[in-house]
Amino acid sequence: MLLQREGELNDIAGVRMNKNFNSLVVERGGYENLLFGEKDCRNFIDKARELWLGKGGARALCDYFSRMQKQNNGFYYVMDMDDDCRLRNVFWANARSREAYEFFRDVITFDTTYLTNRYDMPFAPFVGVNHHGCMNNKAPSGIITDQDRAMKNATEIVFPDTTRHRYCLWHIMRKLPGKFGAHAQYHGIKSALNTCAYDSQTCEEFEENWKFLLETYQLEDNAWLRGLYSERTFWVSAYLKDTFWAGMSTTQRSESMNSFFDSYVHSKTILKEFVDQFDNGLRRKVEKETSFDFNSFHRMIPCSTPYPLEETFLDVYTNAKFKEVQEEFGKVLSCNNSYLRS
Structure with missing residues (x-):
């Protein structure tokens, strides 16, 4: 070096x-x-x-940010430089995203697995959802990340008392083949762990299911499972019911956003072009959201039942959310009711 x-x-x-x-x-x-x-x-x-400030991409990037901030003072950016004025990290948020966060800051997902560009700098978007099901010193109620230790430590430092941290269940479950793929009873272990994670309605029920997992498959000494258990309050749904998660238990929303930006950027995109294309991508999402807003106000979805409750949801929900309500109504109507004597 x-x-x-x-x-x-x-x-x-x-x-x-x-x-x-x-x-x-x-x-x-x-x-x-x-x-x-x-x-x-x-x-x-x-x-x-x-990466040297004042030359090439970094200078163009700084000029671009300054220009964006002049156009809208709601645009925010910060560039992290080392002692020799070389770019190490960069963060930015456009005005539209910051405004949306004011209203929809309940839960965000943070994922660093998206492409790393030619500067070896990973792209790590903060992703959430709005009232269509898409997505100033105010912390989110909840944040979902993978199990990366550095991210866990950073979350505790930045949001020490205000934000509930949750591990992405998908990242945990995808490790099962590597941990137990060679085990003769792999499928049984996978099913038992799924029960622990998804089907335990109470903490006591989780403890019973976890005990069953360990004893049935003789995994009491498994180090990975011991580590999972010690951090159960970060991934088991039964321990996380005190926080609103907008129906999310994984960083799947981040994966969806990553796929969206695949049409605009790739690993060889230089910094200035990267941010410019990122902005184009967000602009396209805003256009789609505007269209969704228009449809929600001018194209009413007919009710599928005679119940007044469904009409109430129609009056207050966007079309996307109302469709979800209709699906639930449909499931209720498909149920066969019967009386049970105690």
Whole structure:
């Protein structure tokens, strides 16, 4: 790292690449003593140039943010630089997203698994849902992330008392094949763990189901399960009922948003183009939401039952939410009622 840093400083001083690399060879005492070649050195210098504030993408990115902020003072951004003014992290939120958050900040999902661009910087959007089922110092009621330890620690620091943190159940369950795939009773273990996670209506019921899982499949000494149990208040639904989750227990909304942005950006998109395309993507989502709003106000969905309660929902819900209510009404009407004597 010291040699790479020296090469970077030589580049800043205007030393040409071939002379720059040769100086590193001399410094180390020969080619055989270097752990990298001239191509590696060139790639490192190119990356350093791209991330240097005032040159290339970072400068264009800063100019773009400043211009957006002048157009709308609700636009917010911050650029994290190291001691040598090189870009390390960048965060931004447009005015529309901030306004939506004021109304729909109950639950957000945070996922860092989306593409990492040419600068080795992952894209980590905060995603939530609005009244259509799409999505200033106010913390969300709940946040859903994977089990990443750094994210857990950051959540506790930033939202120490105001936000309930929940682990994404999908990320937990996807680890089962790797943990127990070779076990002769894998399918039984998977079914028992699903029961613990999804079907335990109370904490006491979870404890009973968990005991059944461990004893039936002799997993009392399994380290992964012990770790899960110690953090059960972060992923078991029975322990999380005191918080409104908008029907979410996974970061699936983030996955859906990632798929949406696949049409606009890719891993080779440079920073300036990335933010510009991201903005285009959000603009398209706003256009769709405006269309949904119009339809909700001007195109009424007919009621499917004679019950006044359904009409009440029609008056106050958007079309998307009212369709969900109708589905529930349909399920109720399909039930066969019978009396049971105690």
